[in-house]
Amino acid sequence: MSTDLITELKPSKSAPLFGFWYPASTSTALAVGQMQTQVMLGQPILVCRNKQGQVAAMRDICPHRGMPLSFGQFDGERVECAYHGWQFDTCGRCRHIPALVEGSPLQPEKIGITSYPCQDQDGYIWVFLPDPQQPKLPVPELPRLPLPSKPYRMIQISTILDCTIDDGIVGLMDPAHGPFVHQSSWWRTKASMHDKAKTFEPIPNGFRMVPHAPSKNSGPYKLLNRLYGGPLTTTIDFVLPNQRFEFVQCGSMYVSSRATVTPVGEQQCRIDFAAAWNILPWLPFAKPLFRYFANIFMKQDKQAMERQAVGLKYKPALMLIDDADTPAKWYYKLKAAHLAAVQTGRPLDHPLKDRVTLRWRS
Known part of the structure; x- marks a missing residue:
């Protein structure tokens, strides 16, 4: 048997590619004022839809004590951690820490969690996961499903x-x-x-x-x-x-x-x-x-x-x-x-x- 037309592929670790858009959820599965957690490329991702219908994505881990934010509540504007009530806006910025006393020098707004570019397109909510080696590279355009005419x-x-x-x-x-x-x-x-x-x-x-x-x-x-x-x-x-x-x-x-x-x-x-x-x-x-x-x-x-x-x-x-x-x-x-x-x-x-x-x- 000739082997010049055969390529032997030896087993190796199958690594995902960062720096691309990935679908996190169907659009219909996330109503206004709701949030949903997904594991993507081994990363815990929280997607949510605010009161205006816009979608957002952030890391599903509270920076305080590591509690997944998805166990908490979302009022359409802020995600509240179920452990100590820390609140984050949809950009991942901390807006309130209930345990702080009045006059505390700690500024919650200087605390944040990783947020990700997020789009609602072609029936899916897409999240862009940047390459850790090149985190500042520009976000590419999300490839669109070819839809030359409506209705469909x-x-x-x-x-x-x-x-x-x-x-x-x-x-x-x-x-x-x-x-x-x-x-x-x-x-x-x-x-x-x-x-x-x-x-x-x-x-x-x-x-x-x-x-x-x-x-x-x-x-x-x-x-x-x-x-x-x-x-x-x-x-x-x-x-x-x-x-x-x-x-x-x-x-x-x-x-x-x-x-x-x-x-x-x-x-x-x-x-x-x-x-x-x-x-x-x-x-x-x-x-x-x-x-x-x-x-x-x-x-x-x-x-x-x-x-x-x-x-x-x-x-x-x-x-x-x-x-x-x-x-x-x-x-x-x-x-x-x-x-x-x-x-x-x-x-x-x-x-x-x-x-x-x-x-x-x-």
Whole structure:
């Protein structure tokens, strides 16, 4: 067997990337005057929505005695610690310490906790987690879900994966698992596998599968063709640190989706999926139908990752083959190139220099 087309990937620590935006919660899960805690990249993060509907994020640890602020109360303006009643505004600045006597020289407003840039966009509340090595770098723009026209409908689905961040992301971009993991009479089967050739090109911090005709063995795409006619095209982007965009278009009709994998701890991630569409706007049960099929896919991927984790706990070396595993190789190289660029201050050395066509069966 020729080994020049095989890359052996030896087990190593799967470290998350700081200096990027990550989803913390769905927008609808955080009402006005509420707060919610999340662990992101191993960090305790408190997100809250004030009386004006604006979102904010801060470290979920009181600097006094280490009590998580999420055990306390939020009145829409200040978070009150449950241990000693210290109060913090949504910028993380201490505004009141009940134990202080009148005339105390201690100034509470000089005490603060780390706050983070926070945005409510595309159905999610996003938090920017700066790189500890480069904390003063400018905050980049949050990549938006492609939504070329309104009105549209949208769903969000989240689930926990028991895997490392790298394994979760590689699973997100894997092009060859579909016939084995997502088997269904309305989607695809192993018997329907055929040769594919897709062209990829570099984009900032990622790569793109350029617009192409989607798989002919896909039931939903067949339905779109029948309803709206051609041409039908699909574009798929992967962007560091963890975002996979897919945009399906048929004339003025579209389905736009984004999946992200956010590390919670070293061996656990949360996958968040959002989809928006303007197809079949008259269909009364469109959202339940989209959610139903998306949940099926999510559960199938979750089961596959949980089964894979049984083998990965023994830390085996992995074999990445050309061309089906090339996107995974690009991800690892992109991640390494980003870390090198942060350390050296030089531009990112993109592993994909020009357009390339990959071929595989699925």
